Amino acid sequence: MTLHLDGVEYAVNAGESVLDTLLRHGVELPNACRRGVCQACLLRSLDQPPRLADAQRGLRDTLRQQGFFMACQCPAEPELNLASPQSAELFQPALVIHSEALSASVHCIRLQPEQALPHQAGQFLNLRRADGLVRSYSIASVPALEPYIELHVQRRQGGAMSQWLADGLQVGQSIEIAGPNGNCFYLPGRAQQSLLMIATGTGAAPLLGIARSALLSGHAGNIHFYHGSSSEAGFYCRAQLLALAAQHDKVHVHFCISGEAAPAPCESGRALDIALRQHPELSGFRVFLCGAPEMVNSAKKMAYLHGAAMQDIYADPFENRDLRQIARP
Numbered sequence: 001m002t003l004h005l006d007g008v009e010y011a012v013n014a015g016e017s018v019l020d021t022l023l024r025h026g027v028e029l030p031n032a033c034r035r036g037v038c039q040a041c042l043l044r045s046l047d048q049p050p051r052l053a054d055a056q057r058g059l060r061d062t063l064r065q066q067g068f069f070m071a072c073q074c075p076a077e078p079e080l081n082l083a084s085p086q087s088a089e090l091f092q093p094a095l096v097i098h099s100e101a102l103s104a105s106v107h108c109i110r111l112q113p114e115q116a117l118p119h120q121a122g123q124f125l126n127l128r129r130a131d132g133l134v135r136s137y138s139i140a141s142v143p144a145l146e147p148y149i150e151l152h153v154q155r156r157q158g159g160a161m162s163q164w165l166a167d168g169l170q171v172g173q174s175i176e177i178a179g180p181n182g183n184c185f186y187l188p189g190r191a192q193q194s195l196l197m198i199a200t201g202t203g204a205a206p207l208l209g210i211a212r213s214a215l216l217s218g219h220a221g222n223i224h225f226y227h228g229s230s231s232e233a234g235f236y237c238r239a240q241l242l243a244l245a246a247q248h249d250k251v252h253v254h255f256c257i258s259g260e261a262a263p264a265p266c267e268s269g270r271a272l273d274i275a276l277r278q279h280p281e282l283s284g285f286r287v288f289l290c291g292a293p294e295m296v297n298s299a300k301k302m303a304y305l306h307g308a309a310m311q312d313i314y315a316d317p318f319e320n321r322d323l324r325q326i327a328r329p
């Protein structure tokens with residue numbers, strides 16, 4: 001049993017994904033989450049293989065129509081005939097116009113794409129380093145207000161991309177970007193609806209952008225914003241959130257500390273628990289969830305169980321998996 005990529009045959013083992021097969025053969029295919037979220041592992045099918053549906057979930061229509069799919073979500077079936085994307089099919093260069101530490105652990109980068117890139121606050125971009133490393137970052141800026149794309153990068157210990165973005169990438173340099181991806185953004189309409197936003201870490205970046213987009217669109221309902229962290233130092237955009245609440249009496253911000261005693265006005269406990277305690281009835285709410293996958297995935301279930309309609313829950317788990325630790329032959 002074999003599949004074909006760029007005219008080369010690769011033997012397939014039963015039960016593995018296309019990504020597994022190619023990695024096992026030493027093919028350097030970019031990937032980050034292996035859960036069908038980040039879209040780093042895109043390949044193109046030259047024929048229409050079976051069972052593409054799952055492997056195309058969440059992709060833009062234009063990509064789907066061209067046969068792109070996520071290799072980590074596609075069963076490696078024999079006789080698949082696949083092509084690696086040409087760089088220009090997915091990526092375009094963007095100039096780094098600003099780079100600044102927002103706190104000891106979070107860095108802000110502003111990009112100016114070479115060509116216009118229609119996007120929404122809350123969507124995410126894939127950034128590709130010259131060596132092919134790809135990672136996803138969510139958009140904090142609001143296109144109608146800011147003529148650049150702003151990203152907030154949490155430095156991960158030993159993090160290949162996050163540390164490089166903070167320390168290695170300089171203003172004036174160029175980086176390749178793909179996207180925008182994802183459906184976690186504000187859609188105008190139902191302006192009286194209450195919005196519940198729960199973020200951990202740099203999950204605050206897309207939610208800050210979404211809150212500002214909603215206010216710009218004239219959203220009149222309450223916006224309840226919960227930012228969770230294990231320590232006070234994690235509230236890297238506290239001043240911005242407090243300024244938003246000071247300008248708009250419909251905006252209510254909560255800083256929730258899960259790991260240590262919370263000095264006032266911070267609240268003690270996990271952001272999700274505090275939010276649900278204060279809003280046990282979520283029927284009619286629109287819910288936005290971003291950040292640590294454990295929080296986002298359990299908050300999604302809990303929001304539904306507390307009455308939010310599934311189509312009113314927008315969630316972006318910052319899925320990750322360090323594939324450099326996976327043994328290859």
Ligand SMILES: Cc1cc2nc3c(=O)[nH]c(=O)nc-3n(C[C@H](O)[C@H](O)[C@H](O)COP(=O)(O)OP(=O)(O)OC[C@H]3O[C@@H](n4cnc5c(N)ncnc54)[C@H](O)[C@@H]3O)c2cc1C
Pocket residue numbers: 032033037038124135136137138139151152153154155156157158159160161162163202203205206292316317318319320321322323
């Ligand atoms: C849709 C989406 C949107 C994202 N948006 C943002 C964003 O706006 N800001 C942001 O900072 N990150 C965001 N991420 C996470 C980001 O893509 C990377 O996973 C992260 O920057 C780590 O990459 P790295 O190369 O530095 O770390 P790696 O070299 O891949 O990993 C280094 C170590 O850090 C751990 N690690 C990596 N990522 C995480 C994580 N997310 N949580 C906990 N541990 C981790 C790994 O397990 C490993 O031990 C997003 C991810 C997704 C899928």
Ligand code: FES
Pocket residue numbers: 030031032033034035036037038039040041070071072073
């Ligand atoms: S979607 Fe395949 S690695 Fe993230």
